[in-house]
Amino acid sequence: MLRVGLTGGLGSGKSTAARMFAERGAHVLGADAIGRELMRPGQAVFAEIVARFGQGVVLASGELDRPALARLAFEQGGVEELNGIVHPAVIAQQERLIEEIGERDARAIVVVESALIFETRYAGPRGWRERFDRMVLVTAPESAKIARFVERSCATEAAKVAVEAEARRRMALQMPDEEKIPFCDYVLVNDGDVAGLQVQVERVWRELVAAIPVRV
Numbered sequence: 001m002l003r004v005g006l007t008g009g010l011g012s013g014k015s016t017a018a019r020m021f022a023e024r025g026a027h028v029l030g031a032d033a034i035g036r037e038l039m040r041p042g043q044a045v046f047a048e049i050v051a052r053f054g055q056g057v058v059l060a061s062g063e064l065d066r067p068a069l070a071r072l073a074f075e076q077g078g079v080e081e082l083n084g085i086v087h088p089a090v091i092a093q094q095e096r097l098i099e100e101i102g103e104r105d106a107r108a109i110v111v112v113e114s115a116l117i118f119e120t121r122y123a124g125p126r127g128w129r130e131r132f133d134r135m136v137l138v139t140a141p142e143s144a145k146i147a148r149f150v151e152r153s154c155a156t157e158a159a160k161v162a163v164e165a166e167a168r169r170r171m172a173l174q175m176p177d178e179e180k181i182p183f184c185d186y187v188l189v190n191d192g193d194v195a196g197l198q199v200q201v202e203r204v205w206r207e208l209v210a211a212i213p214v215r216v
């Protein structure tokens with residue numbers, strides 16, 4: 001098995017790259033998706049979040065009010081506490097899933113897609129170095145990252161300014177690309193069209209396949 005970390009700042013295009021790796025046969029574990037699953041009512045993470053942030057983060061439907069939680073996290077200084085609740089559970093779940101995949105398929109390539117692989121303080125003493133055999137970074141100019149985040153939010157013209165401010169608040173919590181590059185084996189430069197990203201993913205995929213450890 002080969003364990004690959006796929007990271008990149010907000011709006012860089014890492015989910016898009018992850019889908020391309022999945023199309024080629026990778027087992028993709030998306031941190032955002034796992035996080036959402038663990039934040040559903042009935043889960044321990046949900047209970048911890050409500051205990052810490054209050055009933056104001058729960059919708060009438062009983063689901064988590066993500067925009068309300070985002071305000072408490074990113075505008076009112078609660079992000080470290082939220083990370084402390086969510087990250088250990090997400091990482092533990094990723095590790096369980098990686099192990100399961102490895103047991104089923106010794107030649108699997110597992111791609112863990114997350115914005116915060118280098119930033120999180122909850123990945124054990126050796127951090128990402130312990131967790132991944134290869135690291136792939138998706139980069140894009142800041143203006144493109146923000147534009148993509150705003151576009152994906154489907155905000156109205158009037159709301160776009162607020163969404164852009166939200167993007168900047170989240171980006172300020174993420175390491176700049178220049179600091180991540182030295183830690184990465186591959187860099188996908190997503191500054192053009194999706195076809196350009198596809199070409200780079202194909203090249204990296206071939207190298208990852210060649211890097212799968214030979215069973216002894």
Ligand SMILES: CC(C)(COP(=O)(O)OP(=O)(O)OC[C@H]1O[C@@H](n2cnc3c(N)ncnc32)[C@H](O)[C@@H]1O)[C@@H](O)C(=O)NCCC(=O)NCCS
Binds near residue numbers: 066070079086116
């Ligand atoms: C605050 C929450 C509920 C807001 O949800 P929302 O649907 O608006 O955003 P979503 O989770 O889809 O994240 C979108 C992007 O925001 C950025 N972002 C999210 N959380 C963080 C964080 N703690 N620090 C920096 N950037 C973040 C990432 O680039 C992420 O891909 C949610 O982001 C959250 O619970 N964040 C804390 C846990 C976390 O780190 N999640 C991301 C990986 S598990």
Ligand SMILES: Nc1ncnc2c1ncn2[C@@H]1O[C@H](COP(=O)(O)OP(=O)(O)OP(=O)(O)O)[C@@H](O)[C@H]1O
Binds near residue numbers: 190
């Ligand atoms: N090269 C590109 N050209 C145009 N649009 C793109 C390109 N790459 C990605 N996008 C679009 O930009 C948006 C953000 O991309 P994506 O969701 O892959 O980013 P991400 O890094 O996973 O973001 P986040 O950390 O915010 O979840 C999506 O709507 C995606 O379709």
